[in-house]
Amino acid sequence: MKSRWLVNLALLLVVAGIVAFLYLKPQEHEETDAVHEVSNLKLADFDRVSIEFPAKAPVVFEKKDGFWYLVQPYAARADQVTVQRIVSIVAAQSHEKLPADDPARFGLDNPRLKIKLNNEEFVFGLYNPVTSEQYVAYKDAVYLLSGLYSETASTQLLEMLDKNPLKPGEEIAGFDFSRLEQWQEVRLQLDKGEDGKWQVSVQNAKPSQDDINEWFDGYWTKIRALSVEPYTPDRRAGYPTFSLKLKDGKQVHFEKLQESPQLILGRPDEGMRYTFPADIGFTMLNPPVGLGK
Incomplete structure (x- = not known):
């Protein structure tokens, strides 16, 4: 009986110690990283998208009657989802916002591509080797963004076309x-x-x-x-x-x-x-x- 009592007392002391440790331990406050809005532009603000590459002709889309169409290098109906993904860069967020005073540091002096939405220009540079995100310049700042924006914009042109043989509205x-x-x-x-x-x-x-x-x-x-x-x-x-x-x-x-x-x-x-x-x-x-x- 005495040994069982000693065991219970020991367990009680251990539990009390854990409770005291947790109670007296300084509270850790998680620091949340600041999130930066790349722009305050809206998806509906644009009716023209131009994708410019260093060594080939630009790809241009225009919105007509609410739908996106390819206009350069030839005329065709565009895949609506693909173009919307490109335009969605205006709603992107980044945990990094850096000054754009040293373009060469981010590969922006020789950009991989540019996306122009009407008169708004987004310039794409190098990838960050740690986060695998891409440096993108807009106005006077550089942001780290997912590479999906440039990857979508670099999709083969034929994959950007509407695969439905019917036009929007044709029933x-x-x-x-x-x-x-x-x-x-x-x-x-x-x-x-x-x-x-x-x-x-x-x-x-x-x-x-x-x-x-x-x-x-x-x-x-x-x-x-x-x-x-x-x-x-x-x-x-x-x-x-x-x-x-x-x-x-x-x-x-x-x-x-x-x-x-x-x-x-x-x-x-x-x-x-x-x-x-x-x-x-x-x-x-x-x-x-x-x-x-």
Whole structure:
């Protein structure tokens, strides 16, 4: 009994010592690093982005009707998310704000690239070997920022293009597949009525509304190509064509430039061509209209 009592007393003394130590220990106050706003500019303030490189022509985007378009080195629809990521540098924050009185120290005398948003210029220099962040000059200060801004701005140009073959605001109301080889005999057309139901032009077709809606939602509502690039339409080539009917009454025409091993569609009015995997491409052009049931 006596030994058990001594053990309990010892444990009590240990606990009391720990409590006293924690109580009497000086409180440590964590020092938080100051955070510096790179600018007080707003994302919506800009309608022009110019990316300038030391040894090649600049890449220029302009905003029209709320959407970004590539204007140099050629005209094309831009990937909206990519351009927004570049413009978002105006909202960047940094734990370092240094005077810009020695550009060579940060590699800013020979910058890797410049981003100009309207008349606001951001200059990109060396990477900090400790933090892997990049020195960026704006106005009279130098900041350490994530390298994602310059990496996004340096993305291959083709990856900056919109992979959706439809323009913003173009809504599909129907399809004219009558000029494609597999549908020439029946002159297939699909039209979506105001009640949301699909009408098929073929008399003996027995379409399932659920099947057509699943096909439309899966392959045309959020359509995105594997890749997109400029091309020069050739009227003499005689490619098979089809059209998308839009809700505003207009039509968009596409050329089937290649069917295998990948489907390649050309959009002559924009001079762009879109590449899709073969399985997806086949299904895009072959809706389940219920023939042969």
